[in-house]
Amino acid sequence: MPEIRATQGKGNSKAYPYLLDVQSDIIDELHTRMVIPLFPVSRLVNNPVKRLTPTLNVEGNDYLVMTHEMASIRLSQIGDEVMDVRSHRQTIKNALDFIFDGF
Known part of the structure; x- marks a missing residue:
């Protein structure tokens, strides 16, 4: 990694x-990418498992990394880069x- x-996603979500x-x-010959959706903390109803859903700040707002909702999507569904998060x-x-190995 x-x-x-x-x-940004290209949808209206x-x-x-x-x-x-x-x-x-x-792996650049595929027409898909593995992505994890980011969910706004402000819309949070239940307390998530912290280790599974860490928080990232993107453009001044906090988002949960929804690791358990990771999926493969087409390159055409991925928008512009808004932030380099290598530091995380x-x-x-x-x-x-944690999701794959339980530790």
């Missing part, structure tokens, strides 16, 4: 206005480790 980017692109750039790489990797 050398690069991680927060991007108010629930998930941003996507976290977590796929390695070494370990936190995001910990959430991925």
